[in-house]
Amino acid sequence: xGARVGLESVTQSFANGDGGRVALVDVSLDIAAxxxxxxxxxxxxxxxxxxxxxxxxxxxxAGRVALEDADVRGPGPxxxxxxxxxxxxxxxSVADNVAFGLRNSGRSDADATVAMWLxxxxxTDAAAMHPHxxxxxxxxRAALARAFAMRPEVLLMDEPFxxxxxxxxxxxxxxxxELWRETGTTIVFVTHNVREAVALGDRVVVMxxxxxxxxxxxxxxxxxxxxxxxxxxxxxxxEARRLLDAAxxxxxxxxxxxxxxxxxx
Amino acid sequence: MxxxxxxxxxxxxxxxxxxxxxALALLWALxxxxxxxxxxxxDTASQLxxxxxxxxxxxxxxxxxxxxxVCFAVAAIGGVSLGLLLGSRPWxxxxxxxxxxxxxxxxxxxxxxxxxxxxxxxxxxxxxVVTIGAMPAIMLATRTAxxxxxxxxxxxxxxxxxxxxxxxxxxxxxxALPGITTGLELGWSIxxxxxxxxxxxxxxxxxxxxxxxxxxxxxxxxxxxxMATIIIVLAFTLAVDRLVFARVHHRLRVSRGLVDxxxxx
Numbered sequence: 001x002g003a004r005v006g007l008e009s010v011t012q013s014f015a016n017g018d019g020g021r022v023a024l025v026d027v028s029l030d031i032a033a034x035x036x037x038x039x040x041x042x043x044x045x046x047x048x049x050x051x052x053x054x055x056x057x058x059x060x061x062a063g064r065v066a067l068e069d070a071d072v073r074g075p076g077p078x079x080x081x082x083x084x085x086x087x088x089x090x091x092x093s094v095a096d097n098v099a100f101g102l103r104n105s106g107r108s109d110a111d112a113t114v115a116m117w118l119x120x121x122x123x124t125d126a127a128a129m130h131p132h133x134x135x136x137x138x139x140x141r142a143a144l145a146r147a148f149a150m151r152p153e154v155l156l157m158d159e160p161f162x163x164x165x166x167x168x169x170x171x172x173x174x175x176x177x178e179l180w181r182e183t184g185t186t187i188v189f190v191t192h193n194v195r196e197a198v199a200l201g202d203r204v205v206v207m208x209x210x211x212x213x214x215x216x217x218x219x220x221x222x223x224x225x226x227x228x229x230x231x232x233x234x235x236x237x238x239e240a241r242r243l244l245d246a247a248x249x250x251x252x253x254x255x256x257x258x259x260x261x262x263x264x265x
Numbered sequence: 266m267x268x269x270x271x272x273x274x275x276x277x278x279x280x281x282x283x284x285x286x287x288a289l290a291l292l293w294a295l296x297x298x299x300x301x302x303x304x305x306x307x308d309t310a311s312q313l314x315x316x317x318x319x320x321x322x323x324x325x326x327x328x329x330x331x332x333x334x335v336c337f338a339v340a341a342i343g344g345v346s347l348g349l350l351l352g353s354r355p356w357x358x359x360x361x362x363x364x365x366x367x368x369x370x371x372x373x374x375x376x377x378x379x380x381x382x383x384x385x386x387x388x389x390x391x392x393x394v395v396t397i398g399a400m401p402a403i404m405l406a407t408r409t410a411x412x413x414x415x416x417x418x419x420x421x422x423x424x425x426x427x428x429x430x431x432x433x434x435x436x437x438x439x440x441a442l443p444g445i446t447t448g449l450e451l452g453w454s455i456x457x458x459x460x461x462x463x464x465x466x467x468x469x470x471x472x473x474x475x476x477x478x479x480x481x482x483x484x485x486x487x488x489x490x491x492m493a494t495i496i497i498v499l500a501f502t503l504a505v506d507r508l509v510f511a512r513v514h515h516r517l518r519v520s521r522g523l524v525d526x527x528x529x530x
Binding site: 055057075077080081083085087088089090091092100101104105130131132133146150 | 417418420421422423424425426427431435436439440442520521522
């Protein structure tokens, strides 16, 4: 089951050469247990920093990050990250990659769990293969199996499908929604593709850059499973798009009439 | 596999090496016709035969293998573990690496006179120089390989519960293995050079018999025994390269997808 995630006026800055860089300013966000939240924003809006904070890879400069009622103090097997590049271990077979986290946490039923999750993502036949022998979509599916097999309470996804070809991505959108419904995991899904955000999320949180803050959000109450081409997804994506355009600090003012609003940067 | 013709597999694999070997032997034969003091392949072969019958051939081969085997095993274990330590402790890295780089650049054989006087002219004294001399190269290569491990893999390892020793053993070590292997190969050749330098410095220091041959040919001016010994050592290094290093490199490349096996992507 999923867990509730709370961020309370979180500010995050990084020290670097010239004085430091502020990644997030006063970000507050409540994510209900089992909710699927998409986060969109331009590059450098601190989306990935947000995930790092929830994962416990970094600590906030100010504010509070909490899981249920406990402060996040470091990484843990209850919060699993899925990366843009699959980040599978190239020297391990698909099955060993999926088993990696299970063995580290000393679960005795690792083999059965691995077999179950490989079957769920349709990779049973590829269990003995190495990541380089798989297509991009299969690799990301193996990464999904590795993440879900840990039975995390929160799944943190950092643009997981942005490097995939469109057909693989569309299939994975549907598969991810099914896995989410089945497991009830809380999912925080970061993307720069507005339509993907609308297709997947219960709500879409729009962020602005320089420094990162939350501009607003769009609730998505469409029936699932959704696909990016659906008209209602496209219509709702325009609403999020408008928020995002307002957030765009780069000042690109290309006209967005109804016809070209499908452009997803 | 792209077998280009109907040629048998062994010829496809070993043919080029055999052809080049024969060409080199021919060049050697021609050179020996011009240079009076250089024994040709035929003289050397009959000398090898005589040495095989007297047991000297096997004695040199196996004593060299034993000496190098022990020295290299110690150097490899010590060098890789210390290199892993350097890679994970920035303080130690900054403190030791400049001196290790200097030691690696300096010919190790310069220590032989020192060891001969401090430790005596026993095989143990040369073994110490060979072992310690090979270690800086292995340590530095291991350290560099560790530093070159993609941060994404380390993040993935952390996400899936690998920290400290587990992270080093199951993520950093396998990810750094190709670089470590290159370092071991370099350490091996440094060790072998150092062994022979010891023999030239003062007779039968390593107890392998190579020094006796050098001494004998130095006094008699007859090089046939020397050439036969060179062939023995060449056969030994060839065997080590083909049976150990080349195989390890190939396996590492295959398991990491660096050999194009023609699979669909």
